[in-house]
Amino acid sequence: MTPATPPAGEGSATGTPIPAKRWTYVIPVAVVMYMLAFLDRSNVSVILPYMDGDLSLSAADEGMVTGIFFLGYVFLQIPGAILAQRWSARKTVMILMIAWGVAAMACGLVQTKEQFYVARFVLGLFEGGVWPAVLILLASWFPLRERARANALWMACLPISSIIMAPLSGLMLDHTDWRWVLVLQGFPPLIWAVVWWFAVADHPSQARWISRTESEYVERSLAADEAAKPASGSGSYMDAIKQRSVLVLIAIYFFWITGFYGFTLWLPSVIKTLTHDGSSTQVGLLSAIPFTVALIVMVANAAWSDRTGKRRQAVAVPLVVAIAALLLGQIVQGGVLGMVLLCVTAGALYAPYGPFWAIPGGVLRIEVVAVAMGLINALGNLGGYVGPYLVGWLTDSTGTSVTGFGVLAGFLAVAVVLVLTGLRPSAEAVTAAPAAGPDAEDRAAEESRMVKSLAEEGR
Known part of the structure; x- marks a missing residue:
């Protein structure tokens, strides 16, 4: 993969384009790392329908x-963000990677449902600090005008992981039992921790592979971004909590993530029903289709958000589409149209990721952004507990999943209202990418190549 050309206008004093190796060095290593995290987090969604009564689990x-998992996920969010900012994102992530790999393998050794709860809780605990730590890392490598695209290309690991996880887990289940699947899928993070250690640097000035020109450009651009933001106090927990935008973003993320995980973690079970109890391999392959759509949509939406600077619309509009598709899916339960609606819902639920996580860095100074992102992710991801449990409990109570998914649509609707009424237009006050030109066209072509490369990893 050739290094990306920077957006138009990012050139030296002589007009020579600034190198942009950061796009092809930092992002791919982070993508694989979090693909493994998301795999170990969500593989149970494929495994649960095929446990054949082991551990005597009800739908609830x-x-x-x-x-x-998401209850444990809360505890290291803020500590992980602070360690990444004040110590080292590189070291923080490596330590957590080793710890979550061990916890993921332990999930395959449980003998009771209570032990399964504990193992999943501990897995969430160690994975919890990784997300904010990587966001801090990206904020040290990509100026605001590039942030949504950088976030989305990294967060492409979520649908890519699901594209890989669903067929892989299904295939493995056809040849071994669920315990071995969990154990074997927990091992790769231990290997990738070594790759991470040697490939990643906390700042451009610490990387051996980056040119001095690119390093100076990044540092100069980040300094200009910070200078344009209002002062935010001393950078304490209270400074972050006092920010109105942080409280609104926490609420938005909670209601969105409730719908997101309520849908995605039950998706294989829904597809199994659509296929009239098809084989695990068939369900796995079909489950990969919605996530492939999600990968394309989330990167395209982030690129549009960076180009226009319209962060709020890039979050709200996809969620409206998700609500409509989710509700229609409860009416059309089966056939090709049912599968199409699952694809639309998945794409719309993934689309806001890049633009949403570009908002905190656009409105908050570096003194509080680490704590703020930790708070947003920690409290917002409690929706990852509420959504799946709510769907399971309502399915047990009513005998149908229609009620559960209808409630999820209501949670998404609240998120849309909060985006449109709770976030001020200043949340979009970021530097949009410049108008198209020769360099911009080169950059767009490179991003297209990068998306194709990520999709190849997914296959």
Whole structure:
């Protein structure tokens, strides 16, 4: 993959384009790392329908198994963000990677549902600090005008992981039992921790592969971004909590993530129903289709958001589409149209990721942004517990999943209202990418190549 050409206008004093190796060095290593995290987090969604009564799990218990991960996920969010900012994102992520790999393998050794709860909780605990730590890392490498695209290309690991996870887990289940699947899928993070250690640097000035020109450009651009933001106090927990935008973003993320995980972690079970109890391999392959659509949509939406600077619309509009598709899907339960609606819902639920996580860095200074992103992710991801458990509990109570998914649509609707009424237009006050030109066209072509490369990893 050739290094990307920077957006138009990012040139030296002589007009020579600034190198942009950061796009092809930092992002791919981070993508693989978090693909493994998301795989170990969500593989239970494929495994649960094929446990054949092991551990005697009811639908509510299955919702607890998937959702309790997010209770553990809360605890290291802020510490992980602070360690990444004040110590080292590189070291923080490597330590957590080793710890979550061990916890993921332990999930395959449980003998009771209570042990399964504990193992999933501990897995969430160690994965919890990784997301904010990587966001801090990206904020040290990509100026605001590039942030949504950088976030989305990294967060492409979420649908790519699902594209890989669903068929892989299904295939493995056809040849071994669910315990071995969990154990074997927990091992790769231990290997990738070594790659991460040697490939990643906390700042451009610490990387051996980056040119002095590119390093100076990044540092100069980041300094200009910071200078344009209002002062935010001393950078304490209270400074972050006092920010109105932080409280609104926490609420938006909670209601969105409730719908997101309520849908995605039950998706294989829904597809199994659509296929009239098809084989695990068939369900796995079909489950990969919605996530492939999600990968394309989320990167395209982020590129549009960076080009226009319209962060709020890039979050709200996809969620409206998700609500409509989710509700229609409860009416059309089966056939090709049912599968199409699952694809639309998945694409719309993934689309806001890049633009949403570009908002905190656009309105908050570096003194509080680490704590703020930790708070947003920690409290917002409690929706990852609420959503799956709510769907499972309502399915047990009503005998149908229609009620559960209808409630999820209501949670998404609240998120849309909060985006449009709670976030001020200043949340979009970021530097949009310049108008198209020769360099911009080169950059767009490179981003297209990068998306294709990521999709190849997914296959």
